[in-house]
Amino acid sequence: MPSIIDKSATSKKRKSSKESGVPSSKRRAVAENASAETMARIQQLEDQISESRKHYNNIATLISMLSEDGSGANPDLAVAVSLCRVFSRLIAGGNLTEPERAAENEKIVVQWLRERCREYQRLLESIVRGSDASSQITALTLAMRLLNERATHIPGDDTQAWTSGLFRNVFEAVIEARDGQALRSEFLEKFLKPYDDVAYYTFMQVGCVFAEADFTPSSGTNASHSEYASTARSTEILETLVTILSTCDTVPTPEHKYTNFYSKASKQNKKLLSVNSHKKRAQDAWLSILRNNLSQPLRKTLLRIMVHHIEPWFNRPELLMDFLTDSYNVGGATSLLALSGLFYLIQEKNLDYPQFYPKLYSLLDADLLHSKHRSRFFRLLNTFLASTHLPATLVASFIKRLSRLALNAPPPAIVAIVPFIYNLFKDHPTCTFMLHRVIRDKELQAELEAEGMDDPFDPEESDPDQTGAIESSLWEIESLQSHYHPNVASIARIISEQFTKHSYNLEDFLDYTYQGMLQAELGTGEKPLKKVPVVEYQIPKRIFTDRLLEEDGGVDTAPGNLLRNLWDFS
Numbered sequence: 001m002p003s004i005i006d007k008s009a010t011s012k013k014r015k016s017s018k019e020s021g022v023p024s025s026k027r028r029a030v031a032e033n034a035s036a037e038t039m040a041r042i043q044q045l046e047d048q049i050s051e052s053r054k055h056y057n058n059i060a061t062l063i064s065m066l067s068e069d070g071s072g073a074n075p076d077l078a079v080a081v082s083l084c085r086v087f088s089r090l091i092a093g094g095n096l097t098e099p100e101r102a103a104e105n106e107k108i109v110v111q112w113l114r115e116r117c118r119e120y121q122r123l124l125e126s127i128v129r130g131s132d133a134s135s136q137i138t139a140l141t142l143a144m145r146l147l148n149e150r151a152t153h154i155p156g157d158d159t160q161a162w163t164s165g166l167f168r169n170v171f172e173a174v175i176e177a178r179d180g181q182a183l184r185s186e187f188l189e190k191f192l193k194p195y196d197d198v199a200y201y202t203f204m205q206v207g208c209v210f211a212e213a214d215f216t217p218s219s220g221t222n223a224s225h226s227e228y229a230s231t232a233r234s235t236e237i238l239e240t241l242v243t244i245l246s247t248c249d250t251v252p253t254p255e256h257k258y259t260n261f262y263s264k265a266s267k268q269n270k271k272l273l274s275v276n277s278h279k280k281r282a283q284d285a286w287l288s289i290l291r292n293n294l295s296q297p298l299r300k301t302l303l304r305i306m307v308h309h310i311e312p313w314f315n316r317p318e319l320l321m322d323f324l325t326d327s328y329n330v331g332g333a334t335s336l337l338a339l340s341g342l343f344y345l346i347q348e349k350n351l352d353y354p355q356f357y358p359k360l361y362s363l364l365d366a367d368l369l370h371s372k373h374r375s376r377f378f379r380l381l382n383t384f385l386a387s388t389h390l391p392a393t394l395v396a397s398f399i400k401r402l403s404r405l406a407l408n409a410p411p412p413a414i415v416a417i418v419p420f421i422y423n424l425f426k427d428h429p430t431c432t433f434m435l436h437r438v439i440r441d442k443e444l445q446a447e448l449e450a451e452g453m454d455d456p457f458d459p460e461e462s463d464p465d466q467t468g469a470i471e472s473s474l475w476e477i478e479s480l481q482s483h484y485h486p487n488v489a490s491i492a493r494i495i496s497e498q499f500t501k502h503s504y505n506l507e508d509f510l511d512y513t514y515q516g517m518l519q520a521e522l523g524t525g526e527k528p529l530k531k532v533p534v535v536e537y538q539i540p541k542r543i544f545t546d547r548l549l550e551e552d553g554g555v556d557t558a559p560g561n562l563l564r565n566l567w568d569f570s
Helices: 024-051 057-066 077-092 104-130 133-153 157-163 166-176 181-192 196-210 225-230 235-247 264-268 275-290 296-304 306-313 317-328 332-348 356-362 374-384 392-406 411-427 429-434 442-451 475-480 486-495 514-522 562-566
Strands: none
Touching: 024 057, 024 077, 057 077, 057 104, 077 104, 077 133, 104 133, 104 166, 133 157, 133 166, 133 181, 133 264, 157 166, 157 196, 166 181, 166 196, 166 235, 181 196, 181 235, 196 235, 196 275, 235 275, 235 296, 275 306, 275 317, 296 306, 296 332, 306 317, 306 332, 317 332, 332 356, 332 374, 356 374, 356 392, 374 411, 392 411, 392 429, 392 475, 411 429, 411 475, 411 486, 411 514, 475 486
8 A cells, every 4th residue: 555645755855866866878868768758659649540530539638738838838849740740631531621411420520620720720829929949930830731731621721721710820920929030031931932822821911910801701710800900010020021021022024924832722723823913912011011100210121122122013103102202201311212212103103293303402411411321312313313304493403502512521422422513514504604604794793803792592492493503603613622632622623624524424433432532542552652741740748738747857837728728628
């Protein structure tokens, strides 16, 4: 007869096997034996399910073994794989489908199996959301395999499993997964990029995250989906969705044929074979994000990829009008990034935006010439002002505004401004009056030489057609010919020379930097110094003090340092 267990003894802290003197090799052998026993137990339960229907209760046993607390935090992946095989065989065998004129007990069995399958799916989603990276990837692979079996073998489930069932829940879990960088990379590389149907339904689900779904929910639809859709998404989730969508950067041509599908049943869906249908889904997905409450950094990210990753998906690019015009009105770097997309709509889709050039003119400020987007802006500005149909007063205002800004611009910006102005004069010769005007009235000429005149250009005027720049001159560029930097002074002189060169290649001047200009002077060593520069050869022993330090002799000096008189160092 077994003895009574002393509870006080069991409450004591158990000694580790290392403290009890058990060798590590023995501990490993015990662990391996326990693991082997567990695997044998799992395999036995799985085999019994395959052998007879009377062992279907083993499914509930395996589900209970998968996760003890049901949260998916510490899953048994061997059990998860075994359950995936079990349900795949049951689905392929038609055991989750009610046959016609089925008996009542048969319907009860089918309903029970469906409920256990949904329970297993929920556990997989929990693992995807909150487990470690390896378990998340495994759960994603198993969920996608189960999805394929359902879409292939269950009649009527080929679309529902993607739109309102398993795929939607798994996709939301992938988006919201904790520390899910590796998981999302796996989803992109193994499923989204290779398979056209996965990309199609991914676009659909992104739209469903923010907008009302365009399908009628069936009995298995998650009831909380409408709440999830109407809830504003966080910036982190939005950034994740943008990353996922921007991965699909290969826009199909009208002649493209879709042949690579994850599910065989997708080949029978006409929408999945249509290029217009794919582009419609992608368009809706991008619009759902653009209409959300975007942070400023995310808005800039979207504007950077607008032309190459977003606009090509749109069958109706005019739908981007509100987003681009709102971004254009923000000002600063955001307006600069919105320029290319907005100009595309004006040029290709006949967007009526009469304030485009006044707004573009307002972007020309001192901050622009110090911005990291300066090169991008000059490339776009070169395109915007290329048309010969623009009024001379408009072009003259841009020339004069750039010249005025060049007075306080860094040397790398001036190096780009002067050739840009030269090219504008070549394209718009009616503006060359700003270079030189002959004063035929001698008395007026003498008066101007003696007293000078006010510049007719109004820098405060916001309308470029009313600034009076065409009546002014480019005295700013002539002032730059005396610039301290020799490269700037040399390039400013091209305005005073004959315009024999057809035009300058702007790309040769846009990427100048302080570092590059310094290396050109010091790093090459090809240009010998014509004159030795004058330097300070006597190093002063003091700057701020009137008395030398004791170690320097402590000699009194004359008080009244100029720098100390100008500043208070107390």
